[in-house]
Amino acid sequence: MKNYRYRYQISFRAILVLFVLLSGGIGTYAERDPLPSWYDGAAKKAILSFVKETTEKSSPKYVQPGDRIAAFDQDGTLWTEHPLYAQAMFALERVGQLAPQNPEWKDKQPFKAVLERDHEAMGKFTEQDWMEIVAATHAGMSTEEFHTLVKQWLATAKAPRFNRPYTDLIYQPMLEVMKYLREKGFKTYIVTGGGQEFVRVYSEQVYGVPPEQVVGSSIVTKYEVINGKPVLMREPKPFLIDDGPGKAIGINMFIGKRPFAAFGNSGGDAEMLQWTQAGEGARLMMLVHHDDATREYAYGPAGGLPDTHVGTFSDALLSQAKSNGWIVISMKDDWKRIFPFEK
């Protein structure tokens, strides 16, 4: 009898738990809009039908969970890149910090322009100029020392205009897309032209993307044992430039699977979208167009700002998008809310 009673108690609790789970689950599922910061438009509709097509078992374009890969560019796609990429700001500030130890920089380009805040000259920096700045500011230390520097910088640096930490300037609608895709069994990857080690410092906390799902540009590292402790020293030599065609190369190298969805905002993302689209089945290719000077910035075909050091959403990219059926997201018309800090 006691035994029976005990069993009955377990059953009762089991029922209770099950009912709570079922009712709660079904209730929220039916009502919840997974993309509340998106206006009901073609872009939102495309995301919702892509997810339906690839994840409902009855769909002819159903994709096995292990193959559900989504790739996101970062600068300009997940967070603000104007007036300059956050990582470029980090590099420029480090030039200032390191200047006392490098007195020759006062007369040597590209450092001279940085130290004099000569924005016109900086606007004309070549890739080689940037590489010299990266070499001087991102190398010559261990990966751990670099992480510490990035963490310290992120904790104190403020983005111009918004006067907030850079990691506040992330796009709420894109966070919702990432979360929604993950809930539907997709692995979300960041595929960035920015530095892989830089982005990995905050990717998990900011985007929910763990370090192993960040593919980015990298410099050569060298294994050394210092005082009996192995370290990876960062060398002033580029390794992978994860931009343009490098994004398809990086995706293949790091993931070894073709994404079913890819999100970008510039010409540097075109090959990633092409590579995604070349696969079979349902594929989703989207480009964020910065056409909202009021709430963020307007550049590219929307005009407005000069396009210095930021990804170029050119007219050519716009026509490529049109002829390929890539979906252009209008910040102004598709997004109800831009940043998480806005209510």
Add this chain to the structure above:
Amino acid sequence: MKNYRYRYQISFRAILVLFVLLSGGIGTYAERDPLPSWYDGAAKKAILSFVKETTEKSSPKYVQPGDRIAAFDQDGTLWTEHPLYAQAMFALERVGQLAPQNPEWKDKQPFKAVLERDHEAMGKFTEQDWMEIVAATHAGMSTEEFHTLVKQWLATAKAPRFNRPYTDLIYQPMLEVMKYLREKGFKTYIVTGGGQEFVRVYSEQVYGVPPEQVVGSSIVTKYEVINGKPVLMREPKPFLIDDGPGKAIGINMFIGKRPFAAFGNSGGDAEMLQWTQAGEGARLMMLVHHDDATREYAYGPAGGLPDTHVGTFSDALLSQAKSNGWIVISMKDDWKRIFPFEK
């Protein structure tokens, strides 16, 4: 009333399901040995206590699930590498297939030695010789074409002595370790000196390791659009040599987290084990020693076979293992069963 009855039915089924789950789960959990192909010895004990230490919430060395990373070398650690790595056999067979289109190879080293099956000369191949063979046999095609070649080869090639497909010659005890670690929330990575694209063709099917968890050596790829379709063409230039110090570099680049466990069998794995050990908390470093000439092969300190083209388990590595507390797995004394096909 009808409603009540319906609810009662749901409850009854819920109870049934719960009881089956609970009794089944608890029953098998208590009885099951996760490593049945291992003798009860120091190696098996080390694995079990490492898992306990890192995964039981009450343990002071508990590791968050997201940080549970385990790295496995492949050749000689997960499958047989004697008398030659499978991938080297693939390359040599392709030299034979491509010879008619390359008549000059008859008089040109290293191809001449391969075509004449001059094992003595092949035993003396330098890294440069091997690179020439890789360039001739692994490059000049798209990644997709390469995958097809590898698949075809794996389906037909037989390993000498055992006269079985190469993918049959995997170590049952290591499969058990991988499976056990995965059940305990670890992500298992293959970190191989072999070709990343080669291993990814079969890693999921053979080891349960998906492509994105295979870190390996790679050659440069180039993005090209051919007949409107983007492809990645394999170029005859090395990109990452994922061996020796390259394994620590590869782990940092691809995973961005330090493994808590690493398994190898040769000097090419030493830096991976060092890198693993240099982290805090509980770390497990193990080396497979091939000392079983009867069931597999004996080489390294166990002597026996000459060490051509296979990882060197040297006396130096053995003393490094001793002084660092790395655990040496004896195939002969630690493994009850070597291959899955053995009963």
